[in-house]
Amino acid sequence: MIKYILIFLVLIGMAWLFFPLVVEFFTPDITNNLAANYVFGSAADLNMPNAVTAVVVTYRGLDTLGEVTVLFLATAGVGFFLKRKKHMEGIRRPGSEILKTGSEILAPLIIIFGIYIFTHGHLTPGGGFPGGVVMASAFLLLLMANENFGFSHGIINLTETISGIGYVLIGITGLVLLGLNHFLDPRWLGLGQWGRLFSAGAVPLIYSFIGLKVGAEMSGLLDSLQSDGGEQ
């Protein structure tokens, strides 16, 4: 009982802690200096219409590298916890005929859409993460539709490794070609023409690696979770 009172008090307390934040909150009329610099810089320095991508992939690229790592880590962690059991096939319920047929048509489309999203990340909303997730959703669809569908771990691993290392290597290329402070600088590739697919330096390349990696990781994650969940 005392515990519940305490919990209640604690929640009130947290709300009370948040209260001044809300009170002082106001929606500004202009962006702050840093944001303005980002918006301007993304267009001026990187020739990139999507300022968010500029921030995510270039200015704060290290964050994104970390982010990819976190995802990789989660996959590895989940995979480590839920080790794949052999002879799991047949336990899963088969999908309906509609799902099966639909998935056969939809999956390639989804994958292509995913690829579109991450290759155009520097131009339009989206990027490596959404793209990767979209691709993974195709695999999820296949997974649900076919009871015998399984991923080849070799391919997943290979994709993960190659795209991950590729990402890091692109970063290092910046270091090697442009100098000490240019890790993840995409400008060693030509900035290209405004609004084109092959523009903004190496950003599309980076986003492709991210997309592939995220896709592979998400698929791996799904696979790990489903393969273990069925066992009783």
Next chain:
Amino acid sequence: MIILITGLLLIIIGFWAMLTRKNLIRIIIGFAVMDTGINIVLVAIGYVKGKTAPIIDKAVTMAQGAEAGIQAVDKVVDPVPSALVLTAIVIGLAVTALMLAYAIRMYKTGNSLDIDDFEEQKW
């Protein structure tokens, strides 16, 4: 403002679930709710009155390159929180996934999903 309050409320609801629900899965859901709340707060913070998304397309300006940058500056919202929220989402996802994996393993070793059954170790 309302978005912000919604976010904070979600956070507190998440807290409540984490503190009171006994089922591990529900605790994880509580965590996820809290995470969502945080993401909403982040988004709310980046908002600038009457501005559009920080992507320089034809709706913002027809200009290109540096010129586009100059013109876009006072027409778009802050891109930083958007970037942050992207990262936050992924991290939240990762933690949630790991928590779920934990819950599954705990269920297998302890044969229970009740958090009260996992307190042998104390003092």
Next chain:
Amino acid sequence: MVNPLYLIAVFLIGAFLVPFVDRADRRLSLGVMYFSLLYTASLSLMRLWQLFFTNGNETQVFTAGFQPPLSIALSFGFKEALLTFLVNLTGFLSGVYLAKKLGKSGVQSISILLLLMLGANGLILTRDIFNGFVFLEILSIATYALIGLKSKKNALAAGFKYMMAGGLASALLLIGIAFAYRYSGTLNLDTWGRLLIPMTLGYKIALFMIIMAFVIELKPFPANGWALDVYQSAHSGVSSLIASVHTGAVLYFFYKLLPLMPYEFLPLLAGTGLVSFLLSNLTALRQKNAARLLGYSSTAQTGLLMFVLTGLYRYNVHPSLVLFIAGGLFFTNFIAKSGLFWLAGIIKEKTTEKWSILRKQPLLLVLFGVFILALTGLPPFPAFFAKWEIIQILAQQGGWVALTAILLGSLLEAAYLLRWFGLAVRQNSDEPETASLPYLKLIPPLIGTILLFALSLFMGSQLYVLSEFMYFPLLALLVFSILDCCPLKLKGLLLVAAIGLWGWFSVWPRLMGIGQLFGLVLIGGALVQVFGFLHHKGREAGLIPLLAMLIFSLGNLLTASTKLDFFLTWEFMTLSSYLLIMRGKSSHKAALSYILFSLGGAYLILTGLSLMPPFSPGMAFYLQSGFHSIGLVSTILLGIGFLIKTGALGVHVWLPDAYAEAENEFTSVLSSVLSKAGVFGLLLVLVMAKDVLAANNLLLDALSWLGVFTAFFGALMAVFQEDVKKLLAYSSMSQLGYIILGFALMSHLGWVSGLYLTFTHLFFKALIFMAIAGVILRTGTRNMYEMGGLIKKMPISYISVLMGIIAVSGVPPLSGFGSKWFIYTSLIEQGHYFQAGLAFFASAIAFLYLYRLIHTVFLGQPKPSQQNVKEAPFWLIIPQAIFIMVIMGISLFPNYITKPISSAVSIFIEKPDWLSWTGYNITLNSPVLHGNWNGNLVMLVTMGVFGFPLLWLLLINARTQKVKQFNIVFAAERPYKPWTTHFAHNMFAHYNKALGWLITPRITAFWNGVTEWSHSLAAAFSHIYTGNGQTYLLHIFMYILVIFIVGGIR
């Protein structure tokens, strides 16, 4: 410069590569892991090299080719380089340690370990708060995952609790960052630090949430139940990583955030750190599980570090000094804690009780000892220097609350760590045979030890100009440890030679006056007794090195010049004597109480020293002390500190047990030599406190009463002992009481009496103890009633004891009378009549225990089981013979000792005109008292009056019939078993009836009470850890809110 990004890149590539190469071979992936860890460590090392030898001022690197506010900057300066080096090295060692487990657990675990290291490195390097958040998450998630390396239910539960707590912390952090960004408009720490942002409540709360997130990650008491569970149940290799790498990285980021925080947060954080330090250590007192104990210790140390980083700013301390202190504490804890976790994994015994199997593994034992002693803050480990500096700062600037908390916490920590050590060292009959050691797992702690010593030397040499000979004790320890495989006698003789040469050529020329006197007592006295140790048959591993360390530190005590030199040496002495006591058969409890009282005393001394003005190097401490004058607080603290070493009443409870349980020969050194170090200290205090004492008569009065009560109760307690060593222990205490009494007079004569007794006590007490050591060796018991009639079997020992007790009792003509005469005359001369009366009573009581000693052991009826007892071994006789000669010499020619003493004392207190020597006659012609003593004449007269009757007897008694000991008639019959008539047990029953009520052990009861209370308190505190993850979460919430409210943030 070395680009820090390579650190990150290497880990990333490694982690990404591992799952792929694993398809080929598991060993390949392990290879990738080792390579990555070693490569990064060497990168850090290269960076350190660069910073030292090529002056690159540039430390910041940014990414993407843009300036910091836009891009993310990394800093790779000295701190970061050192830290990443240690982190990566530890990572490598952990990898080696975990190799087998990782190999079995699946490829993912290897990736995870690498990513954990990535997170730690990133957190250390980054200068961007959100980037820090990302790396923190990498670090945390990797840790969560690795906890699952052990798939026991408890480990999983702990991991889940950790995730809940960690998730909450990250949530707070993220909210805090989001709002703080609103106010600052930047995420870069450097830019942020330069901004002047109005401190509105909202901004403060945002910052508060950020900092509290890190505080929670630092596992403060009491919001740390989850962490303790993790430490306890995770694989020891993982616990070690959490305690060192995880905590280190988080702490460093916490430190980086501090400049952003409003000034009012700092004391708040400092307070939380202190509370965590003190209460974690307190709670740990009751802990029996080794890993959990380490967890408590770890949280406590982190608390202390938090205090250092946040609390010392108040005292205008130079930031580099703060870093030095933090570094000292941090590195010690870093290495020692991971080392202990590793050892815990090797031992595989959960409870500390069972660690006695370590005894069979000398290498492990040494490693264990090094780690424990390093954590305790004993020299030469870096934590010692750090504590020294902290106390200097706090004492000089009046941070008394913090000072008390730190010292108390340190003492508590020492209590449970050293108790553990004691349990490990103790001899246990039913210990199982240990299986062969996993040699691979031994490498990490071994390297850790080497690293620890390297760091110790580095830190010691970095900031301090220590006199070059200050490390002699360590050097001696090292050299004799190397020689330790030689036969005992060779080692011993080498030691004697080394001390002799060193003492004669190095120490003696630097001494004068009182220093020479104490040089004779401390070095000479110890030197002679070294022979006594050499009779053992075995190799006696560890004995000679520790003795060497002890004696060299005793010598250094005299030649030390600065305060630090002095204290360092003092601690060396304490440490080596503690380890020597530990060598006793069942001494672990006694040793624990010895070291705890010693450490308590040392802390008081440390505080007292801190309050004093600095001493200049070059001139011996005791000589400089004449020019200094210390305050009241300092006087009291130092006084009590040194009194503990002498075993004054009230703080004597360690003494009887320590004396009784130490090895017989070492008891002799303890009593006759080591206690004199306390006397030396006391003397210095009195010299320095002249002004204070002149103003406060009460202090000296109190001291004199303390002295005389020590003498009285010591004697009285000695009367009722059945254990011969305890009897002698109390006797020593009593004698030390007289010495204190003499010094408390602050008069020339009083000091002469104190010093005279210091000398004579050395001779006669060492003599008796050495003789008794032989007796115990031969009879195998310490109970006097189990002996008897040994005069026939051990005549030389008997003579030694006889000479000894005549000297102790003060019966003329032996030198003991001199001390009695000096003390009474000086007491009466100073008007301390009642003290004199009580002292007289005490010395009368001495006859009781002395008679008991010699009678029950050597006289009366022998035990049939001791029919074949032989005389003590030759090596034990050597010191006895030397001491007998010395006693006879100074009895006959007391001038050789009284005159130098008087002239040494006159440096400090001038010799009054009315005290004079004419030949051997010491005359006292003070206006208030006349008296004289001619030791030489007394000796001659006594020889005369003894010689004539003896001659007479020999003359007329030629036909004396010799009879056997058993040849007695008792109650009109020849007893069937004569030895049953030996009057020994409870000899002074009547005395007990009359005065026994005086010695009901009130003081011991008091100290037991203190122990019990602290244990109950510990139990009470530990019950907040209910084991429920949600309760722990609630604790965290409450903790945050309470701190918010207590801090009054508005």
Next chain:
Amino acid sequence: MSLVTKLIWTFISLGIVTIWGLTLTGIVAKIFARVQGRLGPPVWQPFIDIIKNNAKRTAVSHGIMFYLGPVFRIAGGIGTYMFIPAIYGSLYFSNFSVSGDVFLVMYFIFFGQLGMALGAGEGGHPYSAIGVARGLAQMTAFEVPFALSVISLAVQYHTLNITEIVAAQQGGILSWTLFTNPLAVIAAMIAMLGMNMYNPFSVVIAPQETPIGPPTEYSASFLGMLATNRGIFNAAKMVLFMNLYFGGATNLVEMIVKTFCIYFFSVFIGVAFPRFKTEDAIRFFLKVPTLVGILAIAVFLI
């Protein structure tokens, strides 16, 4: 005065005091007998005993310490006397009192006792040890009032030197410590009762009264030596008390009279009282006499 003359005079002094001490023992034995309604031995019986014992042909020894016990004992007795100036103002009877002051004497008293205790101890008989344990226990107690009394004297006369203490008491009976510092004298005299081991403090020698005990373990010349010492030692103690409290003596007659009176005091008490148990004796000494001793010092502090 040359050393030889000094030694000769010391021997003479010692002879006198031995004879007087033994006579005193005889007298006391006689008095005790008369009080108890017996005829009693002749006064010279102690001399006869000593001669007889020394003439015995067989002696039993338990070992070297046993052998040395009586030597220690008599050395203690003689030594104690040696360090006391017997007659004030007499160069011939000052013995070796220049060796030290009253503390030397007080401590030298223990010399013989200790040696004797050890010697008897080697005899292996439990009664020896029992007697010694009792004696030592009682000794610690009566030394307290005695020491306090001596300290009181030191406060009073500003000296520990016995000759100087006697000197300070010259000039008529009223300058004796007995009158100038009665409290100290009371404390000391009660302590003396314990020292002399007559009733009520005679439980110490109770083991001797049964057929065996320290002195009876010793036979022949050993016993003779012990008996001799008893004379010397008693006399020496009385001389000390006389010097400290009763104005000393300026000639032999005065010394004999005064020591007799002092000794008679303890005998007088001894015949009139039953004996204390050891623990009661200890308690007794540590109560009233100690308090008196403290008062004796306290009066000088006020």
